[in-house]
Amino acid sequence: MKMKSFRYIFPQTFKSMLANGWMTFAAVMTITISLFLCTLFWLLVINVDANATALEEDVRISAYIKEDTQDYSYDRLYYDILAIEGVEAVEYISREDGLKNIAGRFGNTDLLAAMGGVNPLPDCYSITAESKDHVASIAKKLESFTEIDDIRYGEETVDRLFALTDTLRIGGLILMLLMALAAVVLISMSIRLTVMARKKEIMVMKWTGATNAFIRWPFILEGLFLGLMGAVLALGLALVCYHYALGYIAQYVSFLVVLPLSAVWQTTVLFALGAGLLLGMLGSFFPLARFLDV
Amino acid sequence: MLIQTVDLCKTYKNGLEALHNINLSIEPGEFVFLTGESGAGKSTLIKLLFREQQPTSGFIMISGKNINRLGRKDVVRLRRNTGVVFQDFRLMENSNVFDNVAFALKAVERPWEEIKTRVPEVLEWVGLAGREKENVMHLSGGEQQRVAVARAIINDPLILFADEPTGDLDPNTSAELMKLFEQINAAGTTVVMATHDQDIVEKMQKRVITLRKGRLVNDAIGGFSL
CATH class of the missing domain: 3.40.50.300 (P-loop containing nucleotide triphosphate hydrolases)
Structure with missing residues (x-):
C-alpha cells in the first residue's frame, strides 16, 4: 500500500470515531478502567518483587532471647554467636530499643501507649553475616543455643514474599485477561458499528480493486487510537495514584521498599501503551474478517 | 475471447x-x-x-x-x-458526486492530481458536468445511476x-x-x-x-x- 494513501485513511478513521461518539467513549472508558487496574497490578507486582529481592540480599539475622535468660548469660551468648563462622558483627537490641525501632518504622512515636503499656518484644541479638551465603548456616547453628527462642532472617520472609508475588501474578494475570477480553469486545463492537455503517463503501472498495490493506487500515488505526487513548488515561491515573501512595507509604510504613516513580515510569509506560495498542489491534481484527474475504 | x-x-x-x-x-x-x-x-x-x-x-x-x-x-x-453497476446504485449517501466517483480512484490509490482532473472528465462523459458538489441524494434516480456508471468506468x-x-x-x-x-x-x-x-x-x-x-x-x- 502506498504511504500517500494515509491522506485518505486518516480522515476516515477520525470521521468514524466521531460518528460513533458514544461507542467510542464507551470503548475508551473500558480500556481505561481495564488498563488502570492492570497497571496498578503491574506496579504492585514489581514492588513486591523488589521487596523480595531486597530481603534476599539482607545478611542480617534476628535471634530473640528467651524471657527467662539470666543477665549473666547475655555476654557469653554474645561471644558464642560472634564465634560462629561467617558472623561479621553482633549487636544487642533490648526490647525497649526494639519497640522504638518498630515505632520509628511505622511513624508512630508512642507505640507503647498504643499497645496498652505492654511491650511484647523480647531482647534480641541482631547478627550480621559476612555474606548472604552464610545466613542459613548461622541460623542453623543459632537454633542449637538454648537461650534463643526464635530466629528470624530474610529467607523465610523472602519465601513468603515470593509466594505472595506468585499469587499476585496469577491473580493479576487472570484479572488482566478478563479486563483485556472486555476491552477487546468493546473495541470490536465499536469498530463493528463503523464497519456496518461503511459496509457499502467497503464493498465498493472491494469491487473497484482496493487491496485488503487499504480497506483494513482505517479500522486498524481506529482500534489503535482507541487503545492508545485508553492507555494514556489509565497511565495518567495509575501514576498519579502511585505518586500519592508513595507519600503515604513513606510516612506510615517506611520499612517497605517502594520503588520511586523515576524507577518505574519507563517500564510502566511501555507496559500500558503496549497493552493499549495490542488490545486496540486485536479489537479491530475480528469485525473485518468477514468483509475481506475476496 | x-x-x-x-x-x-x-x-x-x-x-x-x-x-x-x-x-x-x-x-x-x-x-x-x-x-x-x-x-x-x-x-x-x-x-x-x-x-x-x-x-x-x-x-x-x-x-x-x-x-x-x-x-x-x-x-x-x-x-x-472490471466495473460494476447495480440496480440500487450503491452510492455513499452522505457524499457529493465528486467524492462518490473519486472514491473508486482513491481505492486503487491513484494520485490526487490525477483524481482532480479525471473525475470532472468522466462526469462530463456521463452528462453530469458541473454537478461535482451536489449531494447524490439530491439527484434524480437516472442521475444517481449515472454517478454509479461514472464510478464504474473511471478506472477504464x-x-x-x-x-x-x-x-x-x-x-x-x-x-x-x-x-x-x-x-x-x-x-x-x-x-x-x-x-x-x-x-x-x-x-x-x-x-x-x-x-x-x-x-x-x-x-x-x-x-x-x-
Missing part, C-alpha cells in the same frame, strides 16, 4: 440450484444482455463473473485466466479491470457488468442511460448487462443470452424471450 464460462454451476447452501452447466463465451468489445425471469440466474451469473461469488463447479476464464483460481493480488488486478475497465441498471428508472430515463452504455461500449469496453426490460433489449438489437431456471436456453442477436 475475453470471457468464457465452462460447465458453470452454482448451488446455494439452501440447496437452490441457481445455475446449471452454463457454457458461453464473450468476445472483446461485445454488448451482451442477460435476460430471463426473476430467479432465472442472471444476477448470480453477474456475481460469478465479477467474482463476488465462487461457482460450485465449473470455472470462468477472463483474458485467458481462470478467475476462480486467482490469488488475492490477481483478484485485485482483475477487479481493477475492460469489462462493465451491470445488474438491472434500469430496474428502478422510468422508460425515458432508462433509454437515456442505455445511450450512455452504448457510448461506453463504442469506446471499447465490453458490456454485460442483466435485464428483464423487454423494450430496451428489443431496441438495442445486441446479443441476448436467455436464462431459464438456471439454464442457458437461448443465445442470439436481437429479440427478447423469457
Whole structure:
C-alpha cells in the first residue's frame, strides 16, 4: 500500500470515531478502567518483587532471647554467636530499643501507649553475616543455643514474599485477561458499528480493486487510537495514584521498599501503551474478517 | 475471447440450484444482455463473473485466466479491470458526486492530481458536468445511476457488468442511460448487462443470452424471450 494513501485513511478513521461518539467513549472508558487496574497490578507486582529481592540480599539475622535468660548469660551468648563462622558483627537490641525501632518504622512515636503499656518484644541479638551465603548456616547453628527462642532472617520472609508475588501474578494475570477480553469486545463492537455503517463503501472498495490493506487500515488505526487513548488515561491515573501512595507509604510504613516513580515510569509506560495498542489491534481484527474475504 | 464460462454451476447452501452447466463465451468489445425471469440466474451469473461469488463447479476464464483460481493480488488486478453497476446504485449517501466517483480512484490509490482532473472528465462523459458538489441524494434516480456508471468506468475497465441498471428508472430515463452504455461500449469496453426490460433489449438489437431456471436456453442477436 502506498504511504500517500494515509491522506485518505486518516480522515476516515477520525470521521468514524466521531460518528460513533458514544461507542467510542464507551470503548475508551473500558480500556481505561481495564488498563488502570492492570497497571496498578503491574506496579504492585514489581514492588513486591523488589521487596523480595531486597530481603534476599539482607545478611542480617534476628535471634530473640528467651524471657527467662539470666543477665549473666547475655555476654557469653554474645561471644558464642560472634564465634560462629561467617558472623561479621553482633549487636544487642533490648526490647525497649526494639519497640522504638518498630515505632520509628511505622511513624508512630508512642507505640507503647498504643499497645496498652505492654511491650511484647523480647531482647534480641541482631547478627550480621559476612555474606548472604552464610545466613542459613548461622541460623542453623543459632537454633542449637538454648537461650534463643526464635530466629528470624530474610529467607523465610523472602519465601513468603515470593509466594505472595506468585499469587499476585496469577491473580493479576487472570484479572488482566478478563479486563483485556472486555476491552477487546468493546473495541470490536465499536469498530463493528463503523464497519456496518461503511459496509457499502467497503464493498465498493472491494469491487473497484482496493487491496485488503487499504480497506483494513482505517479500522486498524481506529482500534489503535482507541487503545492508545485508553492507555494514556489509565497511565495518567495509575501514576498519579502511585505518586500519592508513595507519600503515604513513606510516612506510615517506611520499612517497605517502594520503588520511586523515576524507577518505574519507563517500564510502566511501555507496559500500558503496549497493552493499549495490542488490545486496540486485536479489537479491530475480528469485525473485518468477514468483509475481506475476496 | 475475453470471457468464457465452462460447465458453470452454482448451488446455494439452501440447496437452490441457481445455475446449471452454463457454457458461453464473450468476445472483446461485445454488448451482451442477460435476460430471463426473476430467479432465472442472471444476477448470480453477474456475481460469478465479477467474482463476488465462487461457482460450485465449473470455472470462468477472463483474458485467458481462470478467475476462480486467482490469488488475492490477481483478484485485485482483475477487479481493477472490471466495473460494476447495480440496480440500487450503491452510492455513499452522505457524499457529493465528486467524492462518490473519486472514491473508486482513491481505492486503487491513484494520485490526487490525477483524481482532480479525471473525475470532472468522466462526469462530463456521463452528462453530469458541473454537478461535482451536489449531494447524490439530491439527484434524480437516472442521475444517481449515472454517478454509479461514472464510478464504474473511471478506472477504464475492460469489462462493465451491470445488474438491472434500469430496474428502478422510468422508460425515458432508462433509454437515456442505455445511450450512455452504448457510448461506453463504442469506446471499447465490453458490456454485460442483466435485464428483464423487454423494450430496451428489443431496441438495442445486441446479443441476448436467455436464462431459464438456471439454464442457458437461448443465445442470439436481437429479440427478447423469457
